[in-house]
Amino acid sequence: MPSSTAPPAGSSTASRDATATPGGDPSARRILIGLLLGAVLGMVANVLLRPGAPVDGVAAWDLNGDRVHDGLDWFCQNVTTVIGRLFLRLMFMVVLPLVVSALALAVVEIGDVRKLGRIGLRTLLFSGILSASAVLLGLTLVNLIRPGDALSAEARQALVERNAAGSADVGQKASKAKSVRDIVIDMIPENPLQEMAGAIDGSSKGNGMLAVMFASLFLGAALAAKPAECRGVISFLEGLNSVAMTIIGWAMTLAPLGAGCLVFSIVATLGYEVLVTLAWFAVTVLLGLLLQLVVVYPLVLTLFSRVTPLAFFSKISEAMQVAFGTSSSNATLPTALRVAEQNLQLPRETARFVLTVGATGNQNGTALYEGVVVLFLAQVFGVELSLGQQVMVVLMSILAGIGTAGVPGGSLPLIVVLMRSVGVPGEGIGIIMGVDRILDMCRTVLNVTGDLVVATCVSGDAEEPATEHPA
Template sequence: MKLHHQIFLAMVLGGVAGAFTSESTALVGVPLLSVYDLLGDLFINALKMVVVPLITTAIISGMINVGDGDNLGRLGAKTVAFYLTTSLIAVLVGLVVVNVISPGIIDGQPARDLLGLSADTEQTLQSIEGRGAADFTQILRQMLPPNLFQAAAETQMLGLIVFSLFFGFFLRTLPGAPGEHLRQTIEGIYQVILRITMVIIRFAPVGVFGLIAVTVSRTGLDAVEPLALFFVTVLLALGLHMFVVMPLLIRGLAKRSPWRHLQAMTPALLTAFSSASSAATLPLSMECVEKRSGVSNRTASFVLPLGATVNMDGTALYECVAAIFIAQAYGLDLSLTTQFLIVITALLTSIGVASIPAASLVAITVILGVIGLPAEAIGLILVTDRLLDMCRTAVNIWGDSVCAVLLARSEGEEDVLRGPMRELNVERD
């Protein structure tokens, strides 16, 4: 059975198992929830174990293989421009959808009372005193961490990416035997990490089963009901961006079939949905883009690790929709200036947000502080956050992969989305 079929089957079985499992359900005295937790945690931990060495060696290897300085500058500029453009489009899609549906307005009135919000926001505003635009300086500080090992331990990938870019850039220019030996060593480490990654990926169906079973058993689908309109609004906006905007870019700019790329990325998208972590899905994303979509290692190893940290289309969209929904629920004025501020803040915070589950909640808190909304209102969206986190992570991964395809085509790669899709095996060819 193909890997993506195994993962899909594991999701279905996990949902069924979770639906019939409660906190008290046990097997030979062992709670089933703890077993599900263990399976999911082992899989996610194994993937996260290889994230740091994979990202650093992939970026350095990509910098080495990208060619001369002109090629590097051109590819880098294209990557940054694409990521900023698609993230902005995602935020604007979310802005339009949330204004059209207005999930925070029920029967022409703010949903404050229905959702149990306090009418007095003065006390809650005190809790976010001091938060605001100054929080962006913390993102800038992460770009140059004083301790790389601490940054790696705390999953501050922005600093590691900046260091890897510098290291790879200057390694390219190191002449003689020392430079050649070091370049070969980095490439060797990169290949070893990829082989380890593929062994871990073979166990993806087992991990996905545990992750889905735990989510369904603990939250179920009833958790969505109190905020159904907000939930539908986010899903609609994410769907428009993923299945309309991005396919149009593939068809219009890359001159390739979006459906063909969607098939190629299925294993990575299912893993992203179940794990809700862009970082944990990165190893599989790289394999799918290279092996199944036909993008060269030169392009994929440069674009995808960078995108896993700075390109968060789904997250940026979600932050915008969540902030406006909360403002609508409180009955606060949403002038064009306020909405523009939400758009810019969501775009900037999505760049620095960590690529791990629920990290966007921190960014939403910053947005609420910037526009003067009570931070406690973030509790409104917590009940649906896990399910929506899974959806927006899949959109994040999809956006990274589309960027890789478009950049590969712009660099003249003709094999993109044209050759046969190869299956993901333990051993790399």
């Protein structure tokens, strides 16, 4: 494959999990330190300053038998929560340009599917199947394990009250839950601009962000069909995407403070209960990633490739280790290409096309994680999702894996939009921040492995040997 088939912007091939590990990136270390400080200080505040904490045998905030002003609650509501929400809003304001540009450009970048024929179609088919299976697996586990139910009714009520502004429309949205039929119809927006206006806060009468995503895919398909005539529009979208990523990069410089404040507010309010709930969430995610890795991938390899699962995993172990160590699909891409060509002996052009496209559009771990996060936080806030709403979560999780490709920290605003679309307060994202870093490393392994699985299956009946294409 000629190099021109690679995405025009180098950064856009990175997976949305393109964040470095704490040990290799100073910014990642700062975020980790901020999260740890927020959790530790929040726990200390919860133990020493929570309402009713005894001081010399007397409730700390009682006066003549009446509860007085709760200083900790005031601090959380007016200081740490405000800082955390400002951090989130910095990213919310670029969600729409990010999604529209990233999805449209992703389709433009794989526009050679028409020229590649069977290879391109098989790539899209396997990528879609694996992403869908990952999301469905994650949603099945979160419905069976129900990690959000580990939170007591009292703690859940305290959390809802603390996010009263964001929770005000939960019941209203639950009562307006759509059927699967309506969701399918509303995928195609009558007025994309109207859907954009209501996508962030969930006020759209249609499918909101899901409709925006589908409109963006159609935009990309039209641009890919007429690339020469639409060069100006493509350049504009590339510039818009670059601007959105730059702003998100600026916002991420505030992540240590913003994320730390969000974690502090939640831990100070809920105490150790939130840590137990978070542990169950992490177990659910890791179990889903593991099942996709050791059950789904081997099954697909057995059915559609010439290599045995054991031989496959043995040959790609280096790429898996690099993926875990760097937590970045983009950083792992050179290793994955070398492993595909030298160890798996895949045709060079096929491997390069599939792995390059996969780094953008085959985010199995990302899709699984986003679906689990949304349903977990819905359980935490006591939001019961209908079948139609869960179908929407499945579709948006798959598309969001493409829409946030190559954007460090770009998953956060998309997950929050997913949450809001089903009536879950966006500020609840702070609950999962404490374990996001290690889970990011694990899901990157699944993302990279999934790309190599697709490349192997697509090359299963290829007649072109790798040795015919010297490096």
